[in-house]
Amino acid sequence: EAGVTQFPSHSVIEKGQTVTLRCDPISGHDNLYWYRRVMGKEIKFLLHFVKESKQDESGMPNNRFLAERTGGTYSTLKVQPAELEDSGVYFCASSGGLAGYTGELFFGEGSRLTVL
Amino acid sequence: KNQVEQSPQSLIILEGKNCTLQCNYTVSPFSSLRWYKQDTGRGPVSLTIMTFSENTKSNGRYTATLDADTKQSSLHITASQLSDSASYICVVSLGAGGGNKLTFGTGTQLKVEL
Numbered sequence: 001e002a003g004v005t006q007f008p009s010h011s012v013i014e015k016g017q018t019v020t021l022r023c024d025p026i027s028g029h030d031n032l033y034w035y036r037r038v039m040g041k042e043i044k045f046l047l048h049f050v051k052e053s054k055q056d057e058s059g060m061p062n063n064r065f066l067a068e069r070t071g072g073t074y075s076t077l078k079v080q081p082a083e084l085e086d087s088g089v090y091f092c093a094s095s096g097g098l099a100g101y102t103g104e105l106f107f108g109e110g111s112r113l114t115v116l
Numbered sequence: 117k118n119q120v121e122q123s124p125q126s127l128i129i130l131e132g133k134n135c136t137l138q139c140n141y142t143v144s145p146f147s148s149l150r151w152y153k154q155d156t157g158r159g160p161v162s163l164t165i166m167t168f169s170e171n172t173k174s175n176g177r178y179t180a181t182l183d184a185d186t187k188q189s190s191l192h193i194t195a196s197q198l199s200d201s202a203s204y205i206c207v208v209s210l211g212a213g214g215g216n217k218l219t220f221g222t223g224t225q226l227k228v229e230l
Contacts, residue, residue, distance in 0.1 A: 004159070035220075042120070043160070043205070043220040056217070091159055105150075105218070107159035 002026070004108035006092050012114045018080040021111045025074070025094030031055075032075050033095075033105070034067060038088040046090075049075060061086075082115045089113075119143045120221035122206050128227045133196055137224045139189040139206030150207040151180050151191045154223065160205055163191070196228045 005024045013019050025032045034046040046065070047057035051072035060067070064083070069075040079086050089110040095103045120141045129135050141149070148167050152160035164173040164180040166189075173180050177194045193200055203223040210217050 042222045045217050045219075048217075059217075093159075104162060104165070107161070109157070109159045 004092055004094050004106050006090075006108035006111045008111060009109065010112045010114070012116065013082055014116050015084055016081045018078065019082055019113060021077045021079075021090050021092075021113070023075045023077070023092030023108060025092070026096075026106055029094035029096050029106075030072070031095045031103075032069060033093045034075070034077055035091040035093065036088050037091065037110075038085075043091065046077075079113070082113075084115050087113055087115045119219050120206055120208050122204075122221040122224050124224060125222075126225040126227070128229060129196055131196055131198055131228050131230055134192065134194050135196060135226065137191045137193075137204050137206075137226070139191070139221060141187050141189070141206070141208045141219075141221075143208040143210060143219050145210065146184065146187075147209045149180075149182055149189050150209070150218075151178070151189075152205045152207060154203045154205060156202070163204075193226075198228050198230070201226060201228045 007022045011019050030051050032049040035043050036046055037043045045059040047060055047067055048055045049069045052069050066078045089112050091110045092108045093105050095105045123138045146168055150165045151163045153163050154160040163175050163178050166173045166182045168184045171182050179192045182189045203225050205223040206221040208219050
């Protein structure tokens with residue numbers, strides 16, 4: 001069974017440009033999460049989808065970030081326009097049940113974003 | 117101040133030795149505590165998950181303990197191997213009313229040497 005896959009693995013863009021990250025969760029997982037790790041800091045929650053609906057987007061930094069999950073399958077996270085402080089590793093995770101309880105959470109390999 | 121604090125920040129041990137990593141948290145209400153292993157350039161992989169009612173959980177050479185009263189957890193690695201070199205992250209989830217947000221520690225970087 002395929003795990004959580006993310007694309008691209010690494011993206012280097014200039015400040016002001018747009019980048020779109022993609023996440024394909026494990027098939028059948030209704031819950032999809034985006035997290036981010038900025039260098040030297042802990043991994044932080046960005047948002048949570050249940051199927052195609054945003055359950056919690058309280059971790060989104062600002063309105064330059066837009067997440068979508070069309071049809072409740074894969075998800076995209078767009079950063080437009082990108083700023084230097086957006087650099088970091090963006091992780092996607094999925095679970096069959098609620099991760100906040102005993103549900104197992106499966107992470108992708110991450111998409112490293114470098115903004116120059 | 118992060119709600120999940122880990123110590124030590126980094127650790128070097130010889131292959132075959134045991135080690136214990138510490139995690140203190142202030143997240144409340146508490147639902148579950150997890151330990152993840154993250155290899156360089158990879159995503160975190162779950163090692164153990166404990167609810168507030170559990171005080172120990174093992175996964176092979178990894179044993180996690182939890183004291184919900186003192187809000188402390190530890191991860192003990194037995195007979196370390198070179199492949200244990202990684203970052204070990206303590207993660208706490210909010211309980212009832214907190215949804216399913218996970219709060220991550222910054223991790224302990226473990227290096228196992230010959």
